Amino acid sequence: MYNRLLNHSDLVDFQKEVDDENYKERFPHRDLWDNHPDAILKWISILREFKSIGGENLKVIDLGAGPGSLPHIISSLGHDVTAIDITDIDHLIHQSLVKMVLGDVLYELKIIPPESVDVFIDSCAVTHFDPSGYSQNTGWKQVAEGVSKALKPNGKFILSSDVDLNATDGEFITPQRIIEIMEENDLNLMHPYEVVETDFDEPWPVVTLAFEK
DSSP: OOOEEOOHHHHHHHHHHHHHTTHHHHSOOSSHHHHOHHHHHHHHHHHHHHHHHOOSSOEEEEETOTTOSHHHHHHHTTOEEEEEESSOOOOSOTTOOOEEEESOHHHHHHHSOTTOEEEEEEESOGGGOOTTSSOTTHHHHHHHHHHHHHEEEEEEEEEEEEOOTTOSSSSSOOHHHHHHHHHTTTOEESSOOOOOOOOOOSSSOEEEEEEEO
8 A cells, every 4th residue: 555655645644544533532642643743654554554454363463562552453453462662561542452562572573483473563663673783784684584484474564664765774774775674584565665755754754664475
């Protein structure tokens, strides 16, 4: 559906869905719904990509979820969701069935049984997983390797991330470099990447990408 940079027109569309579905009240967050339009871009684009997959009772893992609302929305659709974060797993969503795991994503990926997960999602957390000071894209590469190992055949990895359109190495990198790293680990785009200009840069442009094993 996406596999491209997002724009303000997407934000207007996504905000309408947030309002129509009453997400802010049903799945509250401390501040991201109201003060971070980039969070809405990431959460809703991932959610729409996820819904397009279809399937029932999928095993889903959110990498670096923190107190974010997205895993709880997906869980409410009847899926088995685990959310992992190393620092903050407290949230404001009562009666959620999401399994919250306080742990290091890079470690947790190593102990997930091979070919056991239907879908991984990530809303701009992979950028913070690099233990080498944001050099050589070590974090991105470790995540790609771990996700590829843990996904079932034809499993999906849906991510939305801030990107730096001029950097191929570091915390924020180009969409094309992200795609290269995933492809090196047998994760291929579900449909071609669409090269578009973006008018969203607060503080970084946002890309949403969907890969399949």
